Amino acid sequence: MTAPVTPPTRRGICPALTAPMATGDGLLVRLVPADGWLTLDQMKGLADAARAHGNGIIEITAKGSVQLRGLTEQSVGPLNAAVNALGITPRTGLPVDVSPLSGIDAQEVVDARLLAARLHDMAADLLPRLGAKVSVVVDGGGALSLDAFKTDVRLVARPMKGAQTKGEKTWDVWLAGDAARALPFGAARGRDAPELVRSLLERLAALGPSARMADALPPAPAVPPRPMREASPIGLFALKDGTFACGVGLPFGALHADDLDVLAAAARTAGARDLRPAPDHGLLATGLTPQAADGFRATAQALGCLISVDDPxxxxxxxxxxxxxxxxxxxxxxxxxxxxxxxxxxxxxxxxxxxxxxxxxxxxxxxxxxxxxxxxxxxxxxxxxxxxxxxxxxxxxxxxxxxxxxxxxxxxxxxxxxxxxxxxxxxxxxxxxxxxxxxxxxxxxxxxxxxx
Ligand code: SF4
Known part of the structure; x- marks a missing residue:
């Protein structure tokens, strides 16, 4: 059985693994690992699958999704089987984005994954009435901000000092747009956040499947955009266990599978735990010492990857x-x-x-x-x-x-x-x-x- 193909002109549809999109170089599929990371074997297997079933080009998008290009109607099924055999679970349902370093980031205020999972499950019955591009961001306040993501509902963990008890976090809630232009909607304690988001999504669902949160808001006076936090995944990021994540950028968001093989091998040599696709076309190798990160970075640079945030x-x-x-x-x-x-x-x-x-x-x-x-x-x-x-x-x-x-x-x-x-x-x-x-x-x- 071949998967349904989304015509290239149909906007607002994500080219998911089960619904590839037609492009000028064949079919394109998009994949977000549900866990947020790929083991080194999974990354190597994905490179093999890109070569075997597509044209070998693997992309990481501005939002950190993985894309494989150059597939055919006949090769999409085998690609799905290969991804399944690798044990990669693609994200489905309401897109709830968190930092790729959630849970291990030494800087984060809170591990955003728990709330994200709750919101994802809670919105399941609303999905048929929500637009394909409706999304939620849960930003735990770590080193990699999601400020540039345009989203419908944004929750940002507020750093609090003193009396805050473990597990009782406060989330600032923003609606419609990136962090520079979103509308402030108040704050919610951790235990109240799921119900609040649910009620916002219900309002959106009531407007029909083409509605975005901006449609549900009254016209707001124009205000100057707020500054956004730097979000590049390029660099070295301290992790809670004392190791580091080393992030590099894919040149123009793409790498050939042959080069990805070399990069995955370098990550293995460096002792990396996993590889994490990251926003802004990035790839993070986690669990490294600074010395091991130097080796990984040198290989990435030799492959043409970006290793400096100043790279034009x-x-x-x-x-x-x-x-x-x-x-x-x-x-x-x-x-x-x-x-x-x-x-x-x-x-x-x-x-x-x-x-x-x-x-x-x-x-x-x-x-x-x-x-x-x-x-x-x-x-x-x-x-x-x-x-x-x-x-x-x-x-x-x-x-x-x-x-x-x-x-x-x-x-x-x-x-x-x-x-x-x-x-x-x-x-x-x-x-x-x-x-x-x-x-x-x-x-x-x-x-x-x-x-x-
Ligand atoms: S990949 Fe480039 S040339 Fe091909 S359809 Fe998209 S914009 Fe056009």
Missing amino acids: RRFVAACPGAPACASAHIPARALAPQVAQALAEVLDGSLSVHVSACTKGCAHPAPAHLTLVGLAADAMDNRVALVREGRAGDATRPLLAAEALIPALARLGGALAAARRPGESAGETLARLPPAALEPFLLESAVLEFTR
């Missing part, structure tokens, strides 16, 4: 592009390292860049500050459009040939850097520019007059 590639999203994807007009992922290099001076975390090989925009469905989109023009591929503050689907007309892209971006990056005022982020500099100011720069070596 962190701020560039790119889809597989040509030749992997049949819909592609440009080699997006092959161009992406050069894009990051060309703009390195201004990729300070305030600018997001998206390289999309067609207008579908798989790698970054949300708007980005700068989106470079592959288009066909005059029956020729290899043309690139620029979208400012928008999505790949907003691209209208091609500006330049892909071969001219990197020198053009280098000019643009240099000009933005030169125009920065003291203390100003690159995003703020870009925001000062009039909407039409960028195009001439990409088209030719024009010297733009920026106002300091």
Whole structure:
């Protein structure tokens, strides 16, 4: 029996293991390990399965889900069987996200997993009436914040001093959006939180399966976004048992199974307990000494993984592009390292860049500050459009040939850097520019007059 396939145009549907999504390079399946981690043998087995049943590309998404690409209708069943045989239990039901280090993080206020499991079970009967993208975040206050997750209900453990008794935690409750824009909804003691969340989800269910929490809220006055906590999984994180987790980033969120084999072997050599997919395209090896982490990190770096939070590639999203994807007009992922290099001076975390090989925009469905989109023009591929503050689907007309892209971006990056005022982020500099100011720069070596 073959699994039902979700057409590529149907938004709001998650390409779960049992409902693969059609993409330009075959079927894509998404998997979130229910436990939040994979043993080293499971990771090796998953790499084998990606090679045997897909095109060998394994991705970790911005939310820390694992994706396998390039499957066929015939290979989805065997992939499911392989995942089952590996003892990997995919998460099902209401997505309740916690930090991948929940329960072992030395910094956390509380182990978020218990409350998350309760909320997951409690919402089971509401699922048929909730939208496919409705989710809850339970943030235990550890080193890896989930502030960037856009969610319907967010619970954040509040650090309390003194009189708080063990097991009696207070959760701040926020509704609709990421931590910068969510609406505060008060606080709940640990024992009251499940009922509160249940009542919020019931309100949502009553609005129908397309509703999100923002639809259930009265219009709120615009307020400046709150600062969000750094969430990169790259680095060394202290664990409760005195060991460390070492996190690295997958280049543009993807690694070939052959490289994942090498990385898993390095984790084994380093004495890692497990590997944990993490938000922001990360992978964490847990249970390491700092010395062992150095070895793991060195192997990751040799494989092209990100080992520094300052790596400009962190701020560039790119889809597989040509030749992997049949819909592609440009080699997006092959161009992406050069894009990051060309703009390195201004990729300070305030600018997001998206390289999309067609207008579908798989790698970054949300708007980005700068989106470079592959288009066909005059029956020729290899043309690139620029979208400012928008999505790949907003691209209208091609500006330049892909071969001219990197020198053009280098000019643009240099000009933005030169125009920065003291203390100003690159995003703020870009925001000062009039909407039409960028195009001439990409088209030719024009010297733009920026106002300091
Ligand atoms: S955005 Fe990229 S991966 Fe997605 S369909 Fe277009 S070319 Fe393929």
